[in-house]
Amino acid sequence: MSDVNEWGSPPKDYGLIVPDGWFKLRLEPELRDRGIIALADQQFRGVDNAPHVKERVMRDLQKQAKAAFRRGGIELYISTLTVGGVPLASSLLVSISPPDSWPRNAAVHQLAERLEAPGKDVTLVDLPVAGKAARERYREDPDPADQTGNTLPTTTVAFHIPIPATSNVLTLTFSTPIDPLAGQMVDLFDAVAETLHWI
Incomplete structure (x- = not known):
């Protein structure tokens, strides 16, 4: 399998092993927002006095995710x-x-x-x-x-x-x-x- 020229048809998918603590964010528009909310909730769990910071982080993530999707991005992993x-x-x-x-x-x-x-x-x-x-x-x-x-x-x-x-x-x-x-x-x-x- 190491010689990619042996493939007669395209692979169905790819697999990758990432470290524990890397959050996987799907970039398709219909999945993106749900993932961003889940990541922000995870990162700000127990922090109730920073709603503006959380909102800014979510906006920045959304902007980054949209730009990545336009360039062919399918998944974004973010280290937590x-x-x-x-x-x-x-x-x-x-x-x-x-x-x-x-x-x-x-x-x-x-x-x-x-x-x-x-x-x-x-x-x-x-x-x-x-x-x-x-x-x-x-x-x-x-x-x-x-x-x-x-x-x-x-x-x-x-x-x-x-x-x-x-x-x-x-x-x-x-x-x-x-x-x-x-x-x-x-x-x-x-x-x-x-x-x-x-x-």
């Missing part, structure tokens, strides 16, 4: 983990490439070539079960226009994996604003990506 009271902020966006966003039936090395840019580390990797992928890693300074309050650089790692027997690409985009722990978080992202498998 904390260590010593400090949130381990990170997320994973799973998306399927919109038509014509990549060359039709592109090979992995062609995906990697398209991703090359200054400041990006682009490599070819072999995911144990899902096959070959183009992996990119980059770091971005905070956007002054971003109203979420993040003042730290964001580290992003994305894996682009051709979906067997199709011309589409599945992309796993991990990101974290925890700059001092970026190395450890990237190790975690790599470990999650290695669990990807086709169903």
